[in-house]
């Protein structure tokens with residue numbers, strides 16, 4: 001039971017004090033750096049200075065917890081049942097409404113309606129809904145202006161990033177229960193909520209192979225997704241002792257167009273890289289490689305399910321395994337075996353789900369949403385430490401998870417796995 005001076009009562013006061021203290025420190029950084037205060041205004045800065053990020057995180061976590069603590073449970077349930085945000089966001093991105101609103105100016109609902117196939121009352125109700133999310137504002141009756149968030153949506157990549165949930169994730173997620181009931185326990189990437197929602201199109205990859213324009217838009221959106229602070233590549237670049245690897249060769253399996261390897265190569269001159277991905281992807285990466293990295297970053301088309309044929313000191317997998325069920329992850333891991341020697345490292349840069357309630361709820365919720373998203377799209381999952389250990393053991397007991405590094409502020413952990421040949425029960429690719 002909670003009494004007025006009991007645990008919960010103290011918790012709200014503790015949280016309030018923490019918020020006050022952290023806001024004061026954050027404010028001091030802004031004063032010292034002569035940076036404008038956070039606001040929703042169109043010209044407000046898109047991010048806080050690096051020195052303020054730790055205080056920002058503390059305030060966000062504490063205010064969220066305080067907010068939820070002060071809601072009565074019925075209101076907490078009500079808050080979490082909303083399903084309407086995505087409809088206004090879908091319309092904004094479908095009609096590219098952010099580009100209709102002039103920077104620094106206004107446009108009427110009527111004029112926006114004329115540029116879409118919607119009528120004025122519909123546009124008004126949708127945009128007023130978005131305004132309650134701080135996307136657009138109505139500085140005078142009937143006129144629409146930007147906030148800093150809506151102005152960001154003028155950028156095609158940001159618009160593509162926003163459209164992913166209303167256009168792809170949402171229709172799939174509403175089919176998740178149906179998919180689980182239709183194909184209980186399935187690990188197949190074609191037996192998914194996504195395929196139910198997209199008239200039998202087997203996977204996201206198949207959808208994009210039929211729709212190259214959609215594929216480009218998705219790629220642009222994913223690039224912007226990578227700018228979210230918790231997914232930023234810098235967390236990986238700074239979060240591991242890359243320097244201590246000395247003169248090492250790293251193969252980045254499923255490394256896309258090589259953005260991580262390029263960032264690592266620029267920062268750590270002793271390292272060399274091979275980026276492996278599908279042929280079309282690596283072709284693009286090769287074409288865009290900065291000249292000064294030629295010879296240090298190589299691109300090779302390689303299917304991760306086929307036996308690895310490049311000898312290296314480290315095999316890196318960044319957000320690759322979360323796209324696959326255990327069955328397929330095991331195949332990818334076993335495909336490495338032919339080239340592995342004792343001491344070779346496998347670095348897995350992917351989420352390592354926390355024990356429930358051990359990290360701020362806001363951060364945990366994002367991770368658990370990503371887990372459900374992987375289920376809906378790929379029949380895949382995010383994994384906790386025990387699940388990672390089981391997966392590695394199942395693939396081959398010589399894969400030994402040595403460390404789970406959680407870089408500060410990062411959603412993705414860096415899991416250091418070492419190939420050890422002293423194991424009692426080695427299993428190799430030959431047993432597949």
Ligand SMILES: C[S@@+](CC[C@H](N)C(=O)[O-])C[C@H]1O[C@@H](n2cnc3c(N)ncnc32)[C@H](O)[C@@H]1O
Nearest residue numbers: 254255256277278281302303304305318319320
């Ligand atoms: C979620 S993305 C991660 C990309 C990159 N590692 C990063 O962190 O930005 C997964 C990548 O795996 C690649 N991929 C998918 N199937 C593959 C396969 N069979 N062999 C090699 N790469 C594959 C995709 O093309 C894509 O670049």
